[in-house]
Amino acid sequence: MTAESIAAHPTMTKLTRSTNPAPIFPEKVLQFGTGVLLRGLPDYLIQKANAEGRFEGSIVVVKSTDSQTNEFSDQDNLYTVAVRGVQQGQEVVENTIVSAISRVLAAQTQWSDVLKLARNPKLQIIISNTTEVGLNYVEESIFQNPPQSFPAKLTSFLYERFRSVGGSKAKGLIVIPTELVTDNGLKLRDAVEQLAKFNELGKLFTKWLKFHVRFCNSLVDRIVTRPTDEAKQTLEQEVGYEDDLLTFTEPYHLWAIEGDDRVKQTLTFADGSTPQVIIDEDINFYKERKLRVLNGSHTLTMPLGYLLGLETVADEMTHPTMSKFIESLMLNEIVPTVPDYGIPGMDKAAISQFAHDVLDRFRNPYLDHLLLNISLQETAKMQARNVATIQRYYEQFNAVPKLTALGFAAYLLFMKVVREEKGQFFGEIAVKGGQLTYPIKDDKAGYFYGDWKTVKTNSPATVQAFVKSVLSDVTLWQTDLTALPGFSEAVAADLNALLTAGVEKTLEKAVS
Template sequence: MTEMLRLSDSTLHHLASNVKQPGYDRSPARIGIVHLGIGAFHRAHQAVYTDSVLASGDNRWGILGVSLRSGDTKEAIEPQDGLYTVASRDGGGDSFRVIGSVAKVLVAPENPESVLAAMADPGVRIVSLTVTEKGYCYSPATASLDESHADIVHDLAEPAAPRSAIGFIVEALARRRANGTAPFTLLSCDNLPSNGETLKRVVTRFAELRDAGLGRYIGESIAFPSTMVDRIVPATTDADRATTARATGLFDAWPIMTEPFTQWVVEDHFPSGRPAWEKFGATFVDNVDAFELMKLRLLNGSHSTLAYLGYLAGHETVSDVMKAEGFSAFIETMMDEEITSTLPPLPGFDLNAYKAQLRERFRNPALRHRTWQIAMDGSQKLPQRLLNTIRQRLEQKKPFDRLALGVAGWMRYATGVDENGKPIDVRDPFADQFKQRTTGKTSDDLMNAYLGLDQIFGKDLPGNQEFRQTVGHALEKLLEDGAARTVAGMTS
């Protein structure tokens, strides 16, 4: 049997006829965007919109992707000339598209100087980020820079060889300022409330710690538009690679599996110019906060709740969880009765239709989104996905039992032992602290252990008796009855 050809510029003509190709000459494309954190989400989302811009004839917006930790993405797509396949999957079948917007990938730890040189290039007008919540080196409870973070300490000491996204951004801006080069726009595409403002806060503070004048310059001169990004992107498996190869006729070392749905709402503030993403489905608005809050609380908050409780109940994927007794009704009630009242008005937007669409997306049987994957880095996600919603319910003097069960599910999951006594591979920046703190077995022991982490819970919630009692009761139920029975009991 002959070895299958690998996806690349020279093999595109071998693609199956039903696979959409870039359809444009990639060679004249100039690098206009440097993207920090070139993982699966970026390649399923912003890079797809940008591919359409390039195909329309505007070749100023090629993407240089930067991996801040691992070289896996570069190793996978560099031999493919940066090409990769996006497979959109639902119950009706799969569709495949090859994306050509990523011109080059660099691995920051291998050569920090090459990344800084690329970011300082005058042709680069946007630096975008999908580095996940933990990549901002901030305290999740306060959304302010964690000045004791090991990478921040390092980058302040060695600014020319940074490790963090924040360190790279500030050093590149310092070089552009020294060279008289116009600054780039900083575009956060991570799941953070007011993500542009959060990025501005941590970047400006880091710059101030380096040099007061640099901090003032960044605070006054750099644009930080906020965004809302939405597309569910599970981790790629070997089975996905095999499926993609059979369907397209070419081997792709790292295809992206995703859903047909995609949404991008962007604050329109780009002093140095931007691609015409709106021609291909992006929505530009004056203020994105209401959209971002809606998505964080309804989609991400529900997703995390399903992940923790579903994993504990023995379900591998979100679609499996949604089929299990009580979970769909539980999430619907949580959305309608506990989350919706905390959202600002969006005139003309059909919120009920959006919620119904979310639940249908969660049920997508073709999208095997693992509960374990969603459960990662819970300490960084919990404040904006669940805790801030609870704070607002407390202010409203309204119940939050289902939200509390989501928080309790995270507490139970983070102990590292499932309901059958088997170990859980907890991936979290606080994982070592969880192990040290959660030596007790009762709900009170665990509550006291977790609520001592003010980086997560702040200083307000641990002292709030209603919060302690409601979450403590939910945790006690989980410890006594397990996740499946607890959820079923709340919907019967």
């Protein structure tokens, strides 16, 4: 804590079980990862279920990054989740003390204790959130102390479990990775199976792994952050204790898990009273909805907002013209194209409700969601999130999605590299008082650096040639976007307007 915050509440006690008694339930969950997403979503949901008597299980956490676990032990593994935001027009303020974590073990120094947990007959579930590359297969021995990669650690744990239970069906486990990777469960299973083969763990283990360990694809959706020092001090004064693990999050949350009846019976923290946890044999609807509506909107609107001189998503939503653009783009051009299943909860109404929830989330004044952070690998995101939406719009309406075209044009302008320094690329925008230089963190920045040199600001012909060249590049988009009637021309016209009339005037004309 800062000296200022200590001075603000010198007698404030630390959050511990002595000041906030809480029951410790049998250890049913092993969790790889200590990050805020896990603390603010799965652990928070398990805490809620424990309080309502629906799960009555605790979580053992494994920390892989270093051997320091005192931030948890100093607080008896308690922490607070502070929920702040707007939901369906109503302000939400909620503080929850999470006591669901029983222990935090450091893999580097306590791996034998981790393996000992494998022999616990009450253990049912394994959750993980490492990094995007954390699920990748690494060829290594699982008998190291500890193994290096997460899949190797998991394989070592599962093999110890197998040896202790003798291949018992009843002692199988449910594994739920939450990493933001497509088909994360299948990817992790493949890595574990490869490690089992490389380490020659035998046919019986492979059989037990195949039939009694269920790897579930899952999707998590919640913005969870650490509070700023100022916000932390304010919240501590509000709750009346110090909490160095204080976790800050928005009201909206969803955890979609791909699973069958066995998974439903095991995950008793998910039932009819928790619509935020969805267990279904097919979760593609939820993946597609989030990818197109939430992520796709971010990618199409970030460049325009940043070129306007805005800093955060909340700034965009308080800007009268930009907020109108975002809402109209999302509701009129993206939502109609998202495939629905025609059943309650997976129909057009569910997609529309999700979009309105997203707009509430974008308006959340408590979250500093920086536009520049959203811009990371913008080209790859544009392809993955929006190309299918554009194609589907044409299939449905046989017309140019006009706001999408403007968002695409703004993306091209955002990618205008003005200089390169030691392999780093930079763009430039006009702001009050001069020019602002910003980093372009995109693998295709060099590509655009070369192509933008062919463009002359007052030459519509060079703008059109540039746009046509980029949109026809199949390596970028996995398709030729110039084949869509009028799309290339609309993007070129918008880009020309952005260059000549300016961002604000072009945006105002588009939403008028």
